[in-house]
Amino acid sequence: MVATVVYWFLLVYITTALVWWFIALQSKTHLISVHDMMALSPNDPSFLQKSKEITDEEKRKTAQYIGEGATFLVVILIGAVFVYRAVRKQLKMTQQQQNFMMAITHELKTPVAVAKLNLETLQKHKLEESQQQKLIQATLQEANRLNTLTNNILISSQLEGGAYIITKEDLDFSLLVSSCVKDFRRRFPQRKIADSIEDAVDMLGDALLLQILVNNLLENAIKYSPHESVIHISLIKTEDKALLKISDEGSGIPDKEKSKIFERFYRIGNEQVRKAKGTGLGLYLCKIIVADHNATISVTKNHPAGSIFAVNFHL
Numbered sequence: 001m002v003a004t005v006v007y008w009f010l011l012v013y014i015t016t017a018l019v020w021w022f023i024a025l026q027s028k029t030h031l032i033s034v035h036d037m038m039a040l041s042p043n044d045p046s047f048l049q050k051s052k053e054i055t056d057e058e059k060r061k062t063a064q065y066i067g068e069g070a071t072f073l074v075v076i077l078i079g080a081v082f083v084y085r086a087v088r089k090q091l092k093m094t095q096q097q098q099n100f101m102m103a104i105t106h107e108l109k110t111p112v113a114v115a116k117l118n119l120e121t122l123q124k125h126k127l128e129e130s131q132q133q134k135l136i137q138a139t140l141q142e143a144n145r146l147n148t149l150t151n152n153i154l155i156s157s158q159l160e161g162g163a164y165i166i167t168k169e170d171l172d173f174s175l176l177v178s179s180c181v182k183d184f185r186r187r188f189p190q191r192k193i194a195d196s197i198e199d200a201v202d203m204l205g206d207a208l209l210l211q212i213l214v215n216n217l218l219e220n221a222i223k224y225s226p227h228e229s230v231i232h233i234s235l236i237k238t239e240d241k242a243l244l245k246i247s248d249e250g251s252g253i254p255d256k257e258k259s260k261i262f263e264r265f266y267r268i269g270n271e272q273v274r275k276a277k278g279t280g281l282g283l284y285l286c287k288i289i290v291a292d293h294n295a296t297i298s299v300t301k302n303h304p305a306g307s308i309f310a311v312n313f314h315l
């Protein structure tokens with residue numbers, strides 16, 4: 001806030017000083033011309049010639065001041081726009097980092113607290129088999145969430161710092177996607193996940209990263225859609241391309257947010273009012289992984305509601 005006030009004050013001050021400088025110089029030049037004119041004698045045979053020279057000189061000076069002043073003004077305005085954008089970007093980043101810290105504190109505390117409570121209950125009470133299974137299932141779910149979270153944080157910082165060495169191998173992407181789907185069905189038995197995965201889609205890739213990609217997209221589809229809705233996942237291969245699609249019938253993504261959701265820490269809405277848990281790292285990581293695998297990722301509207309995330313691999 002203070003920085004904004006100082007910024008605008010300085011900009012207005014510099015611009016006003018520039019205009020003032022122009023007016024002052026201009027009036028001085030005019031005074032000099034008037035003075036020179038008065039010094040001329042009307043009887044001088046070259047009076048006309050000299051007075052023309054004086055007016056020309058005044059005009060030349062005016063043009064010079066306008067040219068120099070305009071150049072200064074343009075340079076100052078370019079600088080001001082540059083500083084404004086840089087500061088705004090920095091402020092946005094700080095805000096997102098604060099959001100991330102808030103989210104992550106919450107995200108780390110909840111699974112640990114839930115797992116602790118469930119394990120204590122199992123230890124203290126002799127429960128029926130079905131109740132035991134329920135608690136174990138809930139604990140596993142929290143442990144999985146913690147696993148995804150730590151993986152996302154670790155891998156994204158390692159990829160950024162160049163510490164993660166991507167090791168690509170020939171792999172069966174169909175098997176990898178199917179095993180992710182199987183894992184999600186086990187983790188979320190109450191959710192409907194429909195799949196249509198073409199067999200033997202082979203590609204060169206880093207298995208861990210590709211798994212993180214599929215998991216993050218599936219996790220979002222589950223997180224941002226109603227419990228009773230269906231999630232579709234498909235993998236098809238054409239001549240030199242493989243297309244992975246994950247669609248949900250959830251809230252969807254407004255057009256103006258479509259490019260932003262792939263930014264680091266970006267989450268739609270406000271941290272205080274948001275219900276779904278997350279850190280804003282998932283899609284950012286997906287974008288990096290996709291780029292490392294000669295692929296592109298895009299998001300479109302699903303009908304009647306929801307979103308479709310499509311990853312297009314160039315094989």
Ligand code: ADP
Pocket residue numbers: 216220221224225248250251252253261266267268269277278279280281282283284307
């Ligand atoms: P996180 O889910 O941890 O917040 P992501 O990077 O995975 O972070 O997603 C960024 C944001 O994009 C989410 O906060 C959410 O607002 C939006 N988003 C992602 N996937 C979906 C989806 N399938 N449906 C609706 N919104 C989504």
